[in-house]
Amino acid sequence: MLNQSEIMQTIQMIDQQHLDVRTITMGISLLSCARSDPKQACDAIYDKITHYAEHLVKTGEDIEQEFGIPIVNKRISVTPIALVAAASDTNDYAPFAQALDRAAKQTGVNFIGGFSALVQKGMTQADRNLIASIPEALSTTDLVCASVNVGSTKAGIDMDAVAQMGYTIKELAERTADQGGFGCAKLVVFCNAVEDNPFMAGAFHGVGEPEKVINVGVSGPGVVYHALQSVKGQPFDVVAETIKKTAFRITRMGQLVAQEASRRLDTPFGIVDLSLAPTPAVGDSVARILEEMGLEVCGTHGTTAALALLNDAVKKGGVMASSHVGGLSGAFIPVSEDEGMIAAASSGALTLDKLEAMTCVCSVGLDMIAVPGDTSAETISAIIADEAAIGMVNSKTTAVRLIPAPGKQIGDMVEFGGLLGSAPVQAVHPYSSALFVARGGRIPAPMQSLKN
Amino acid sequence: MKAIVTVIGKDHVGITASICTLLAQHNINILDINQTILQEYFTMVMLVDLGACDATIGELSTLLEQNGQERNLSIRIQREDIFNAMHRI
Known part of the structure; x- marks a missing residue:
């Protein structure tokens, strides 16, 4: 059997030393949600997320209670939206962020990541649309996090995207000026972004990932x-x-x-x-x-x-x-x-x-x-x-x-x-x-x- | 399923009796008890079997916590797996 000192050590870690599981993040592929009509795409995104993550928060809370370990955050990451929205006939991707926000609120998670674009070697039209939509997307939503990957060891650094992101960050700060520029806390600019990161604000569900996954x-x-x-x-x-x-x-x-x-x-x-x-x-x-x-x-x-x-x-x-x-x-x-x-x-x-x-x-x-x-x-x-x-x-x-x-x-x-x-x-x-x-x-x- | 019950707080009469009664009411079998008193502080660790228990571990957790609050004790129940994971390879 476990001895008393081992058990008390664990209790002390939880009680006095802030031991916790910081996040359970469910990754969800949204590739199946691409539609030419942006409204239909947003509906498909909302439906898929709320279906897959319906029990995520409750399950996290149950585990927390049974094991006596705090699980601070329950979150969702999704396929980079620039890939999903590319099929839609629109230049404005903010409604996609708003659909993610509604889905996050419905499921009870505290953040959803993946309003993202991977542009390390150059930008598609969809990537440009997404980056241009970031200030509006993040200033009109509460729980959506965005990220843009501008470089990698394999591809080098896309300096056009780097230049663009400077303006994007400034505009986002101005749009959320009443909160001290809080919008920028939800935007990460990466080099060598990883596809299975469970932490915010940089989490997204990479294209090499399965249909859904728990990280x-x-x-x-x-x-x-x-x-x-x-x-x-x-x-x-x-x-x-x-x-x-x-x-x-x-x-x-x-x-x-x-x-x-x-x-x-x-x-x-x-x-x-x-x-x-x-x-x-x-x-x-x-x-x-x-x-x-x-x-x-x-x-x-x-x-x-x-x-x-x-x-x-x-x-x-x-x-x-x-x-x-x-x-x-x-x-x-x-x-x-x-x-x-x-x-x-x-x-x-x-x-x-x-x-x-x-x-x-x-x-x-x-x-x-x-x-x-x-x-x-x-x-x-x-x-x-x-x-x-x-x-x-x-x-x-x-x-x-x-x-x-x-x-x-x-x-x-x-x-x-x-x-x-x-x-x-x-x-x-x-x-x-x-x-x-x-x-x-x-x-x-x-x-x-x-x-x- | 096995779980660990831990009780920490200032020593007074009837701590063990009260908790054992509560566990018995829910058909929980106590497999092992380890108890010490260090500078008036009471520490008890119990290994219990929830196999025939009539409540969920979540419900037990709430009951034990309430029982503890009434007498200024910290009482918790956790699945044994968490301790095994952290202290056994």
């Missing part, structure tokens, strides 16, 4: 932080081992929940995403883990090395605990969603440049960062280009989720509320990148794309 994202920065407190001052070998053991336990729990959800919903199990996803709650921070390794404040010299170790150890610990690992799998560093990051950025210790360096060694990119409202579209595009280049050259996913908060200046706080937290407005470089962005075209794929 689970685990979390647990608080558990890792707590475990590291017991190895203070010890060498990094010990730190890495401690993180691995902790990640193993967290992932086993995620695997169990994923299999149970898959069985009950009669939906194939896809992957477990081994990510450390922080929340603004005290004690649930990735930044505090890095500081526990001996840094006075996250963002100082040594932060990138600490994050590299953390990211690697989480994967090594988790990979044996799950039959299929996928998604983003690593540590997340969303500034507004991490209590320690908010503190570090507010104090000026954590800058945009340091965050960029950190994205070279963690699973995502510049995430949930507020920048001044008067930041130019070209500067935002140039930040996206830098981030995409890091992803392209290192064969990893990178993303940009910036909020140019209208009317806000450096040092102001932008409040998003809930899990999205609050972000101090951070400085960008004042020098222009306009001529760089205006060139357009494609940045060629790097040598490491030629693996065949």
